[in-house]
Amino acid sequence: MRHDWLQPLALAVASAVSGYLGWSGSALALPAAIAFPALWSMARSRRTASVVSAAYFLAASRGLPQGVAAFYQSDIWPGLILWLVASSSFVFVHAAFWSRDSGGWKALRYTIAMVLMALPPFGIVGWAHPITAAGVLFPGWGWVGLAAVTAGLASMTTRYRPAAAMALVGFWLWSAAFWTAADIGRHWQGVDLNLGNSLGRDNSLARHSDLVATLRLKRRIDTTHMLLPESALGFWTPSVAHLWRQQFTGTDLNVIAGAVVVDPEGYDNVLVRVSATESEILYRERMPVPGSMWQPWLPLIGKSGGARADFFANPIVSVGGKRVAPLICYEQLIIWPVLQSMLHDPDLIVAVGNDWWTKGTSIIAIQRASTEAWARLFDKPLIMSFNT
Incomplete structure (x- = not known):
């Protein structure tokens, strides 16, 4: 017994x-x-x-x-x-x-x-x-x-x-x-922030100005593409896009940053690209966090809202002539998004997160470790940007 x-x-x-x-x-x-x-x-x-x-x-x-x-x-x-x-x-x-x-x-x-x-x-x-x-x-x-x-x-x-x-x-x-960390993409630079839960919620002109100042301060001489965390730009609107384009007039800098696109049915968690001459929605998250973001039961009870899950959409995007595999937050913890992206043989991986809520836990470290492991398996440069 x-x-x-x-x-x-x-x-x-x-x-x-x-x-x-x-x-x-x-x-x-x-x-x-x-x-x-x-x-x-x-x-x-x-x-x-x-x-x-x-x-x-x-x-x-x-x-x-x-x-x-x-x-x-x-x-x-x-x-x-x-x-x-x-x-x-x-x-x-x-x-x-x-x-x-x-x-x-x-x-x-x-x-x-x-x-x-x-x-x-x-x-x-x-x-x-x-x-x-x-x-x-x-x-x-x-x-x-x-x-x-x-x-x-x-x-x-x-x-x-x-x-x-x-x-x-x-x-x-x-x-x-013989372990070595994943290479950092040439001419790319990730910027970590420590703005807590205010990131993405403070949409004031002062916040946008502070973010631009941070980029200018941290930019390396050879950097042409800078990465900001998930939700960094808050709600993505024509006014915000115009504001950011103005900030980079006369420069060759491209900024890839997290934002949210809202409509009456819900919202998309996205990455956008903005430069002095143009801006675009680059990537829509394939798998938002279930429960807190993705709430598929809402339409069943006659309600709208929640983040959309695009599942198998846009596994890679084109940035500056390179094929980029984007991973937003939760996608770094599960399997199919990264493997789907690797099927298209991207040139590099970008990973972002807004992880202020993970303070005191190992979650953000696990996200980083998991993404680094995938980058090393496929020998891809990795650029990361997180907010804590």
Whole structure:
């Protein structure tokens, strides 16, 4: 009887440790998540597989309750509820595809679970996906590296797991010994801000003037494109576009910044580009944050509002003759947006976020680590800009 509860408890604790360490905010720690499929496969019942899955996901996403409480300026309970609800998709998929069978059949079932958690609809909350470790294990390998880590994770569910684990850990140690950060795009510059929750809410002339002054102060001599965080320009209107164009008269500077485009049906979270001579909406976010931004149930109850999700739209955009893969905030935590963009072989990746609400959590560090891992996997320059 004692053995009956000790084994599930040990698996759950080990799974929680795997999630906690893997998603600690360091890119080099991401491969700790490769232990999860082995622990999942060693469960002797569907119930234990569910507990193991929940332990991993809840530990990996531990910053969510505090972040939600800060975002809504409320107590911890809404965050705890969302934390548990968000884990349900991960637990459901991994419980449904768990099997007592072993060998190739179990590996296939885990592979299907991986794919489901990478794509909509389950992939909408597909955080903490172990496949993100590919960028650390196989930097520069691209799609071959992605295939290799997929095969390695699947092998972790079979009797070959000791050999698979040794191979993956070997690649991990080799990568850690020679790790270099993703290159910064030539002539590009990301600017981090520390404006808290006022960014995007203060649309005064003074705020816009301060942002322009910040860009001028921080601009390097060789910079032609500067990146500002999500929501930096607030509501994007013809007046705001005209104001920013005026500020750069006589210069060759292009600014890419976050903004919001509002209409009677809702709004789009976007990136815009503005220079002395022109301005344009560059990119519409494919997957806004579910719940706080994307609220697909509103039309069902006869209401409008919420951010639109463009899912598979505009995976790359053209800026200055370069093919750019944009990732706004939440898109850095899930799988399909970056892989869809990589299918188009972009020249560089730009990542922005307005993360004032993550203070005291590891969320922003996880976003940075995840995006850096993808950039290293596909050997793409990476430019980032965050507000805290």
